[in-house]
Amino acid sequence: MDKDILLEVKNLHVGYKTHIGISHVLKGVHLTVHKGERIGVIGESGSGKTTTMKSILRILPSNGMIKEGEIFYQGENILEMKYEELLELRRKKISMIFQDPTSALNPLFKIGQLMLDIIKHSYNLEESEAKEMALKALRDAALPDPERVFDSYPFQLSGGMRQRVCIALALIGDRELIIADEPTTNLDVTIKAQVLNLLTKLVRERNVGWIFVSQALGAVRENVDRVYVMYAGNIIEWGPTEKVFSNPMHPYTQKLLECVPKLTGTEFSKGIRGRIPNYFNPPSGCRFHPRCDFVMDECKKTFPEPVEVETGHFVACNLYRRR
């Protein structure tokens, strides 16, 4: 389309092979990130956010399989890259911050060991230069006493510090795209705010592309340019943040926003009935239809084509197609 596009995920289908059968998680996910753009992906637990992000870096678990789709990074299809190219991509272009900083850091290696290993593989550097680079990244991540952190095992750090370490990893070098997969979910409220502030500040300063995956709608709203709403392996609505939040179109988005308790303390929502479908035998058509209050016959048959309801604001729902 245009040169501005950094990353484009098109029609991504991903499943997991398990002993019970194949779990068809992603069904036609698409996503576009422009240079320096901050993208939010929101969705409840199990909606396939992590799966999408891992697909981008091709680090799905061994039972995961990409069945269909294309992922272009600056015009190159990641899914068709050779191993060396892929390594290059992972080393220089895209970095990822994982959901749970505790499990994302190997408990048996010191932070420094891990960072040096990563730096040395990415950039042909001397030990001391590499260390300097690592320390700088740690400092950038606002870690007090980076030397000590460098020489610590993950268990010796608090949760917030661990996540900062992960951020520091993501900041090494000049990446063009940072994927942050629920970077603050497991942190305390005040720490959450700190980490998120730091991350948004860094992203803004460096003007890199950013995919911010989160269940915390408020946090997404405050920090990104455009937002994608995901439900059960589908992107059901997307558009500029302001528009989506102030004028949600999809019944799911509407309900979801209602569900969030407000500081102002209005009447409490009743929630959405049912729960997220199981992926071994997902609902036909629109995957939200069993829980939708406006369900129609056709919802059960075909997945609705997205419709542009305002400029840049798309929604995939049959309610709007008819109109």
Place this chain on the structure above:
Amino acid sequence: MSRATILSEWWKTLELKKKWYNFSRSPLSLIGLIISLSTIILAIFAPWIAPYPEHAGFYTDFEHANLPPSWQHLFGTDEFGRDVLSRTIFGFRYSLMMAAVVLTLVVPAGVILGLIAGYYRERWIGKLIMRISDIFIAVPPLVLALSVCSLLTPSAFHAMMAVSLMWWPWYTRLLYNVTSSIKEEYFVYAAKVTGASSAHIMFKEIFPNAMGAVLTKITLDVGWVILLGASLSFVGLGAQPPTPDLGTMVSDGAKFLPDYWWISMFPALAISYIILGFNLLGDGIKDAFEG
């Protein structure tokens, strides 16, 4: 009401189905099941299956001693002229009986002690039980079983007692670990808060969670107990001749290696067969409960 029963049955069968599914997923588990079942059947029906059942008792026929495997004697005959196949089939009987006796003694005792020790972990009773159990696992079970057996007169009964004495701590440990980890689960808290008795919590809340592990361990232990029993009789501290005990058969037949290899090698294979079967089965059961 009947609908309720049907529903409850339905859920139960579904659960069993799931377990069976998890179990049968691996062909190895199925092979294990087949092997274990075959040994159990052979053991139970030995007198009818064995071609020469009388060879399991006082029987000598020196005219036909040491015959190599043939159609008449598939596994050959031993130095007494007894059919090795028949004795091997009876051997399953003794091996499985040993396992059965030991495990029926050991499992309840070990489980109860383990539950108590885990539940009262901070109190002296729990500590005492664990320290005592430590003593019995401070050396490999074989070594202590051998020493105890050697101090008693050798017999299958004493071997079983000695093995049992060495074995309960493993169940105590298992239950202790399970209990101490489950003890802090909220459902135990909930039961406590409601006012359920300690016995209820131990046996109704905690124990069911250890069932899978216990069952798995029992199955695997069938193999280990048989191995231990065979080792004891191999050394000469187990079952008495002419009992067709597999370990004794191996060690007695070993004298005639390599000429009359079938006398010891078939029983040796039989031991391995039965242990293999229960090992595979045990892993299958583990899958069924965990998967």
Place this chain on the structure above:
Amino acid sequence: MFKYILVINVKSKIVRCVFKMRAIWKYVGKRVLYVIPTLIGLSIFIFILSRVLPGDPALMAAGPNAPKWVVEQIRHQLRLDKPLWEQYYYWLVDLFHGDLGYSIYTKRSVTVDVVEYLPASLQLIFLAALFEIGGALALGIISGRYAYKLPDNMVRVLAYIGISVPSFVWGLLFQLIFASLIPLFPSHGMYSYGTISPPRVTGFSLIDSLIAGQFDTFVDILWHMVLPAFALSLGAMAQDARIIRAGMVDTLQKDHVSLVRAYGIPERTIFSKYILKPSLVPAVTVMGMDIASLLGNAFMVEMIFQWPGFSRYGINVMLNKDINGIVAVVLVIGIIFAIANILVDVVVAYLDPRIGRRSA
């Protein structure tokens, strides 16, 4: 200049190591304190058992035709005429003087027997442990690397066989095949006939032969060790290979593996470093215990291969109801077991920084 840096580097490493070790030592100290009551309990158990169970060791010791007064004399010598607690008390006192009592089987101090036979067993077990660790690592890694693929399935089947076949069956089988039918290896003993054992320095014949400069004796001993050590190691090897495999398969799913992958660390490094180490932590525990358990299995294997070791001595004292011998065998194995346990803990603590050194 370069050398200088190296020195500093090494020095700081050592300092760090020492620091690390100090924490570990504290931990070890605790473990030792914990183990002592267990060992005392064990000794009480086996000691009492050996004295209360029916049987008259004095009569056995005196030999078949000995007159009554000789039997009485031996009874006195073994303190069997004293009350039980007194017997135990004196036994303990003797123990602290390094005396494990009089063996009615070898007719000398059990301590001498232990010193004489233990090294041979340890030496055998050492080789078996090498086989075990080497084999288990190789098989486990192959299996984990190609999880659920053909090599993995082959290894798994092999492992099941390895676990299921008792060590004494392996022993007999190897003897039958590799010593009798195809005489590649000697069938029994520690030396070929005519070889005079090297002068005893350490008690470990392998080491002693090297000290004495008898290189061919060394090779000879090694050659005699291959079959029994291998027979001994197979079961544990299979067991450990399974554990390593399970650890690797487990670790493969972990987020931290995804992380290093996401940052472009090549697969080979991931496997050899970030997956292997965490999978080894649980395996080390099992492996260590398995190595210690080899002493138990060695009972049969040493018997089959007539290895002049401690386990064969164990069998002999047991078959001859040598009460002091039996107590000593159990206790010595208990001590070795405890040491192995502690060593394992140290290794694990070394591998896994979280253990034993968690600060607030």
Place this chain on the structure above:
Amino acid sequence: AVQSTQKPQAEKKRLLRIGFSWPTYIDPAVGSDYSSSTAFTNLYDPLIFPGEKGVPKPWVAESWETSPDGLTWRLHIKQGIKFHSGDELKAEDVVFSFQRLLTIGKGYAYLFTPYIDSVTAVDDYTVKVTLKKPYGPFVAAMMRVYVLDKDVVMQHIKKPGPYGDNGDYGTDWLLTHDAGSGPYKVKEVVLEDHVYMTRFKDYWGPMTENAADEIHMLSLAQPATEKTLLTQKQLEISSQWLPEETIDALAKENYLKVAAFPGGDEFYIMMHTKKPPLDDIHVRKAIAYAVDYDTIVDQIFPGNPIAKGPVPSYLPGADPNLPTYYRDLDKAMEELQKSKYWPDIKNNPNKYAIDFHWIAEVPAEEKVAIMVAQNLQEIGLKVNVVKVPWLSVVEEMANISTSPHMVSVFVSAHYAEAGSLLESRYHSKSADTWEQNEWLLNETIDQMIEDALSTIDTNERYQEYAEIQRAIMELCPSIFLFDHMLKVVHQDYVKLPQDEGYYTGVMGYDFDGRLIEVLSTT
């Protein structure tokens, strides 16, 4: 190839490697079993040596005199016998050996303790022995007095020990060393493994020309190992307990020979005559008639002659014309029906089940046990066969209540005379030893034995022996299975005197390095 790796040795040697089982105690005051006795024979010189068929030969005791009452003996010691230490063997060494044996009380001491009052040295070459009571077979018994080098032993005593001033009397040192004058001296002893002996160059006595330079007694636990070693020519003489199957297989090799010779022992099934139902002589007789003697000597222990009575028939003093028992099931049933237990046995064989213990160390006994059990099943008796380690058998036989119903044991004469076995098997004073499970406790028999043993005149003594044997046959306390023939397999380059029909019948003198020729060097 590596199997036969040997240290390159400077010179080739005549090696005689013999298979044995451990334990082997080479201290004459401690050991008394087969392998120990064999070691004594080669390491030491006895006062009296057994000649062919066990006939006593003067040896260290060159000649002797007896007082008319048979209570005082004067032994003249041969001059010029050299110990391995180089010292000469003198009367004080003999006295020392006697005293040490009696003080320690183990080994063969039991042969002398009831009789000997004192032993003193009259001069350097004369020893005076005073007895408490006359001892007919004293001369034969002196085959078990091995002379130790007093000085050497006393140099190696360890104090404190159980023997007061004498400390441990050198027992610890003598476990792995010798202090003898025999044709061989200890080179190395590794407990449970081997006893290596080398030729003593200054040996005083006669040796065959091709005597071995070294004798290695090797502890071999497994027939399979022995077989391998024999076929690889790494073992000259097998142990004596090889299974028949292995012997058969080995006999097919043309470079191996099988030697069979009387071992001086007989194989008995001892019946506990004080335990029901065996306290009924009819039951015992029934059993004696039920046992299938022919199968035992044809199939299980081929080549052994069926026993003709309580002592092996070749033993001096044995009566060859005793009435014997044979398999006859009708007669057996007849006897059994005469017994008072018959109604009970008929109704419930389990009520009088008979425990049959056999000795674990001799696997072939299992065959006998099981066959006998099978035989007795035929007449309606129930038997429990129990395998028991040797030392446990010894222990349980020490007590009348723990002694089993039946036990099968090989018993050999301690010295080459019928009296030895008669005394140890049937005299009341041996009832609590392993040599008698019968618990005969028969005063008449006791008296007859004592009378016979104190009869100094040989012929008269033999007459009395014959009467005892007849009386015992009548009581039927034991099943007399066979006179044991030892069977060993040996290399054809080894010449055993037994190949030419020579034997002593005295335990431990079968493998005498003085007589065995080794015609090959390695």
Place this chain on the structure above:
Amino acid sequence: MENEYILKIQNLKKYFETPYGTVRAVDNISLKVRKGTTMGLVGESGSGKSTTGHVVVGLFPPTSGKIFFKNKDISVPLEKRSKELKKDIQMVFQDPASSLNPKKIIRDIVGLPLKVHKMVQTKEELEEKVAKLLEMVELPPEDFMYRRPVDIGGGEKQAVSIARAIATNPSFVIFDEPTSALDVSIQAKIINSILNIQRKFRLTSLFITHDLSLMRNISSEVTIMYLGKVCEIAPTDVFFQKPLHPYTQMLLSSVPVLTKEEEELKPKGIKSIGEIGSPIHPPSGCRFHPRCPYAKEICKKKEPRLIEVEPGHFVACHLYAEK
């Protein structure tokens, strides 16, 4: 007047001895809960909220201090409490996954309190009562009665926990972050049923959470805890209008929100900094002082007392002590 308070906690301390030192999980707190109201207990991870709850229900005896329930001293170990009391105080636990015994069917889980307190005799009676309870938490009884916890979702698990807690008809229930592990859509459902039940049974409850927005919608009074200490107690409305304690302000400012109105409620000019201290070696003086932008010398030395700034509004901070 005094009878108004169903639960009174006075100077409660709960220390845990661990190999790494004494954990001062709850350090001298006092609070009162009025009959028929919901007291919200807010604080970040490790602040001692759950511990407080656990001590109240009797899982651990207090290290020191007193707890009065209906004017009776209940600061005794669980074994010494009467059956009546156990029937009267119940708790819903934090983690739905571990709250239900995975090996039992729902009927038996919910039925346990009924059986223990002999409220049912026959199986039929049991099933009937359990069915009623399940209906109350909006779970169709036929569907759920015979299932095991593994077969149901997290929200449903928590609903079952609630059913169990109200089975004995208690007058006081502690809800320990009942929805923190759930998606917002499910959280809404659960909260709704809790509100319904509270209304129906006139329950008094202690509602523990770290989510201020949620708290706003549920409780009539709020207690804020930090590292084992109470910082502020206030009626909900007052609290959101005028948070006094710097920590409370920091907490409130850290909440990401969805609407403009909410944004206005957030205190400006305070930013989250620093790390939460360790309960083993808590900071001296005021435990919040290392993170407090207004910290003074005295804060490092002297522990502030809880003072009533205005009726019903308590705060423990030196800033207000002077006034």
